[in-house]
Amino acid sequence: FFFKQKTAYEISACLVGSEMCIRDSTITSNILTSDEKLLIVGTHEGKIFVYDLESRTQKFEFKEAHKNQIQSLALTSDNKFMISGSEYDSIKIWDLEKQELIAFFPNAHKGFIRSVVISSDDKYFFTAGTDTHI
Numbered sequence: 001f002f003f004k005q006k007t008a009y010e011i012s013a014c015l016v017g018s019e020m021c022i023r024d025s026t027i028t029s030n031i032l033t034s035d036e037k038l039l040i041v042g043t044h045e046g047k048i049f050v051y052d053l054e055s056r057t058q059k060f061e062f063k064e065a066h067k068n069q070i071q072s073l074a075l076t077s078d079n080k081f082m083i084s085g086s087e088y089d090s091i092k093i094w095d096l097e098k099q100e101l102i103a104f105f106p107n108a109h110k111g112f113i114r115s116v117v118i119s120s121d122d123k124y125f126f127t128a129g130t131d132t133h134i
Contacts, residue, residue: 028069033079038096040082042070048084050096060099066090074116074125083125085113091127 026044033040038059039051046066050059069087076082081102082094091113093103111129118125 029071029073031073031075031082033075034077035079038079040073040075042073042084044069046070046086048073048094062094062099062101065092071113072116072127074118076118076122077120078122083116083118085116085127087112089113089129091116
């Protein structure tokens with residue numbers, strides 16, 4: 001896979017000018033699927049972009065994934081589902097194959113959600129927030 005063989009400068013150079021560049025958003029989080037086929041990017045504006053790394057093109061987008069900044073992204077081990085955590089207290093679960101929202105947890109924290117992790121057996125997920133709760 002080309003990312004493992006190149007320096008950070010070489011990776012940046014090969015992405016400049018491609019569809020993978022997000023020009024009108026600030027990237028706040030990203031995650032790579034375990035098969036290294038997709039790069040998923042969360043933005044300050046609450047959008048989530050899914051990129052195909054082989055073709056270096058945008059595969060699809062969740063335009064209004066959250067009302068504000070995406071703080072954290074996590075994937076299940078089979079790469080079928082993603083969990084996103086936002087700047088202001090909400091958590092969402094997404095079906096990546098169907099490209100749709102399947103669960104929404106408003107007010108999950110009393111503050112920013114800083115991280116989301118999923119257990120290796122995909123049975124549990126945990127979030128950490130600025131409210132000092134997990």
